[in-house]
Amino acid sequence: MIENNGYIPDELHEECGVFGVYDLDGNDVVSTIYFGLFALQHRGQESCGIAVSDTNGPKGKVRSCKGMGLVSEVFTPEQMESLNGNIGVGHVRYSTAGESSIHNTQPLVLNYVKGTLALAHNGNLVNTPQLRRELEYTGAIFQTTIDTEVIAYHIARERLNSKTAEEAVVRAMKKLSGAYSLVIMSPRKLIGARDPFGFHPLCIGKRDNAYILASETAALNAADAEFIRDVLPGEVVMIDEKGIHSDTSLCNQKIAKCVFEYIYFARPDTRFDGVSVYNSRIMAGRILAQTHPVEADVVVGVPDSGNAAALGYALEAGIPFGMAFVKNSYVGRTFIKPKQSMRASSVRIKLNVLPEVVAGKRVVMIDDSIVRGTTSAKIVKMLKSAGATEVHVRISSPPFLYPCYFGTDVPTGDQLIAHKHSVEEIRDLIGADSLGYLSVERLSDMLGGDTGFCDACFTGNYPIEPPSENIRGEYEQ
Numbered sequence: 001m002i003e004n005n006g007y008i009p010d011e012l013h014e015e016c017g018v019f020g021v022y023d024l025d026g027n028d029v030v031s032t033i034y035f036g037l038f039a040l041q042h043r044g045q046e047s048c049g050i051a052v053s054d055t056n057g058p059k060g061k062v063r064s065c066k067g068m069g070l071v072s073e074v075f076t077p078e079q080m081e082s083l084n085g086n087i088g089v090g091h092v093r094y095s096t097a098g099e100s101s102i103h104n105t106q107p108l109v110l111n112y113v114k115g116t117l118a119l120a121h122n123g124n125l126v127n128t129p130q131l132r133r134e135l136e137y138t139g140a141i142f143q144t145t146i147d148t149e150v151i152a153y154h155i156a157r158e159r160l161n162s163k164t165a166e167e168a169v170v171r172a173m174k175k176l177s178g179a180y181s182l183v184i185m186s187p188r189k190l191i192g193a194r195d196p197f198g199f200h201p202l203c204i205g206k207r208d209n210a211y212i213l214a215s216e217t218a219a220l221n222a223a224d225a226e227f228i229r230d231v232l233p234g235e236v237v238m239i240d241e242k243g244i245h246s247d248t249s250l251c252n253q254k255i256a257k258c259v260f261e262y263i264y265f266a267r268p269d270t271r272f273d274g275v276s277v278y279n280s281r282i283m284a285g286r287i288l289a290q291t292h293p294v295e296a297d298v299v300v301g302v303p304d305s306g307n308a309a310a311l312g313y314a315l316e317a318g319i320p321f322g323m324a325f326v327k328n329s330y331v332g333r334t335f336i337k338p339k340q341s342m343r344a345s346s347v348r349i350k351l352n353v354l355p356e357v358v359a360g361k362r363v364v365m366i367d368d369s370i371v372r373g374t375t376s377a378k379i380v381k382m383l384k385s386a387g388a389t390e391v392h393v394r395i396s397s398p399p400f401l402y403p404c405y406f407g408t409d410v411p412t413g414d415q416l417i418a419h420k421h422s423v424e425e426i427r428d429l430i431g432a433d434s435l436g437y438l439s440v441e442r443l444s445d446m447l448g449g450d451t452g453f454c455d456a457c458f459t460g461n462y463p464i465e466p467p468s469e470n471i472r473g474e475y476e477q
């Protein structure tokens with residue numbers, strides 16, 4: 001039996017989603033940002049915010065609304081009415097560094113000598129403590145515990161010695177180490193920046209005469225915009241009344257896109273750096289069918305990200321695909337976590353099994369990952385209770401062995417089941433009849449041959465030296 005005594009959630013979270021718009025025709029952008037954030041809700045459900053400004057109005061007049069909760073909970077029609085402006089940025093947040101509180105919500109709005117900056121950030125820096133100390137020793141006072149404020153301060157400082165805001169961003173980026181996809185609103189410009197490794201996505205879209213920056217292409221679709229291109233790893237793009245300008249002076253190193261964006265975090269209807277997330281999941285399922293075949297009657301996927309991989313497995317193996325799980329999509333932040341005595345039912349609230357699909361059948365169950373194993377054990381048990389005669393678990397990622405420092409909450413090794421147990425032991429612990437993982441060697445095949453990705457949580461091969469100090473909440477005492 002697998003214990004989860006601290007009631008640590010057995011699922012992974014992305015840190016954040018970012019969105020920015022500049023409408024050159026002067027139209028209000030708040031509803032576009034709202035729809036964009038709505039489409040990015042899966043990337044963060046703790047808090048969200050929107051900041052807008054008018055490029056033709058007084059410099060530095062920024063209207064913002066932020067709060068704890070889902071996009072649909074935080075923004076009221078009255079607030080939306082009051083957020084007038086033709087340029088703006090938005091953010092959805094899940095905290096992997098810095099506590100979950102109203103102080104740490106984004107976009108961060110900063111007034112300084114050159115005007116106002118509003119920042120929204122996805123990712124984690126690994127040198128936050130050093131950068132923060134550098135600022136504190138020269139008099140900076142911080143209002144939040146998030147690394148985004150450190151980025152904002154460094155940009156503001158560099159701006160004093162730079163001709164333009166985008167030049168200040170490039171100069172600040174030379175000091176930053178880690179993962180960041182940024183959208184920044186200055187009084188007259190929208191700026192997007194992606195760290196040189198390109199850990200997390202950032203793309204550019206256009207609708208009529210409005211330019212958009214978004215974490216995922218699915219958010220462009222929601223805003224009825226057409227995809228133009230991805231922001232390159234290391235690139236800074238600046239949008240002003242003349243259109244898009246680009247600085248690629250930092251685009252010169254090995255790329256390390258987060259491979260788990262494809263496996264789990266991103267929406268299946270997103271394309272990340274030219275690779276379809278849906279196709280990569282189908283391919284992961286096909287590879288699993290090749291490397292871990294089994295005699296079975298039906299293939300089922302654990303929603304949501306397991307579904308496409310299950311279809312891929314079914315297509316490759318010639319086994320029927322079935323929809324065995326009914327998911328409650330309305331389990332949001334306000335869901336009250338069950339007490340110790342009620343824990344067994346927490347998965348059941350989110351997922352229910354259709355006996356019609358699995359009773360009397362040998363089932364292949366595809367999931368995207370196993371973190372601590374508690375959820376997998378419950379789902380296998382639910383399938384067997386519904387009458388499955390055998391449950392063969394296939395995982396569309398390699399075993400998690402190492403923590404992530406780049407904006408996702410893959411925990412430290414001792415909390416990962418694969419760190420302490422062999423595959424056969426995990427199979428036994430989760431009650432499956434067989435268990436197979438996607439191999440590290442086939443991750444590139446999953447991405448159509450792309451090799452520029454990070455797989456550190458599976459291999460320990462970190463593209464950047466892991467931080468020597470705690471970067472998760474060091475300043476919260």
Ligand code: SF4
Pocket residue numbers: 199257258259260261403404405406407408410454455456457458
């Ligand atoms: S360590 Fe894992 S989760 Fe973190 S960026 Fe790399 S692949 Fe993504």
